[in-house]
């Protein structure tokens with residue numbers, strides 16, 4: 001923030017004092033206004049926004065403390081500096097307790113005032129930066145303004161508050177994995193791992209060693225102890241993708257894990273207890289599979305404490321323009337979004353998107369490449385029906401699990417920034433509004 005964009009309101013009943021302060025601060029380049037009483041200040045606040053209020057503690061009717069209370073009850077975004085006469089420092093300290101950021105003793109040192117304001121501006125900048133990052137994180141969430149999308153977002157929010165196992169159903173590319181990740185991020189387990197198990201790559205042989213891990217020497221080739229995914233998912237969330245693909249044997253094993261909340265490493269006789277929330281996803285009709293005897297009813301019952309259904313994109317076409325703009329800017333890390341021509345947008349909206357949002361994302365990415373030297377995205381850059389391939393954007397297919405790092409990366413950037421500014425861990429915790437413990441955990445991954 002430049003000085004001229006910082007607005008300051010001076011509240012003092014002593015006209016000489018007001019003038020001196022006002023002239024000094026104007027001279028420093030701030031946008032300054034003044035009031036001679038708390039009442040007048042409150043009037044001003046109804047019409048204008050001020051970043052900083054500098055108020056005398058002793059005012060004719062309402063005191064500076066009362067003004068402070070009114071200001072804080074309206075907005076947390078206004079910072080207040082209290083001025084106090086020598087000898088009434090106690091009440092100034094009381095003011096700090098109810099939210100003033102600083103106090104200065106009269107007669108003022110103008111230099112001290114200047115430094116105090118500069119510190120405050122840095123604090124305001126940080127706050128803005130923090131909310132910028134929070135917004136960035138939020139943008140990673142499920143995009144969409146249709147009724148159907150709003151219902152999904154509502155369901156995710158409600159489910160996140162509970163500890164129920166959640167089943168997410170929907171066609172390929174509708175955002176099942178994204179929703180699972182968002183659910184985890186919104187839940188109290190957010191600082192713990194989010195572990196993905198892709199059932200498609202999970203043969204019966206691999207199942208035990210991948211999920212349970214194994215002790216050293218438990219079989220030929222097992223020369224080191226290996227922790228299983230379940231152990232990694234302890235306290236966090238285990239996302240089992242494509243649950244409809246797992247064999248009967250694996251189904252019974254999963255049932256056992258859920259019922260006993262425990263498992264044993266291969267080659268060990270010790271039960272390890274785990275606390276993990278299980279989210280499963282499928283593009284199949286699991287209920288029908290249960291009826292047909294292809295999926296265990298008891299397992300279905302246990303994984304579907306809460307069911308979230310993701311509607312196909314063709315049933316929420318209003319979301320297409322939002323998603324298109326979103327993928328144009330965010331996902332492709334471009335600074336500005338090229339305009340999409342009317343005809344191009346019509347083409348996007350008219351298409352029926354069998355590959356859903358993933359397909360739309362691929363089409364947009366391709367259109368950006370094809371329009372590199374053009375001012376706008378035109379309809380011939382919108383190439384449909386060739387990008388409907390699964391795994392175009394996501395997994396490399398080499399492992400059966402991955403940890404989502406994208407949001408973490410954003411946080412890490414922010415934390416590095418704060419560290420480079422010399423903030424302590426306690427201060428950082430305060431700034432980002434999380435516990436010191438969680439800051440420590442997050443900083444463990446930050447390279448300075």
Ligand SMILES: Nc1ncnc2c1ncn2[C@@H]1O[C@H](COP(=O)(O)OP(=O)(O)OP(=O)(O)O)[C@@H](O)[C@H]1O
Pocket residue numbers: 140141142143144170171172173174175176177178179283323357358361390393394
């Ligand atoms: N509402 C949405 N807002 C923003 N991005 C979305 C949305 N829905 C899906 N995406 C993006 O589309 C892509 C596909 O989503 P995702 O992998 O979550 O789908 P899926 O249902 O798990 O698909 P599949 O069944 O093929 O595994 C991802 O890049 C995801 O981030």
Ligand SMILES: [Mg+2]
Pocket residue numbers: 176177241
């Ligand atoms: Mg998926």
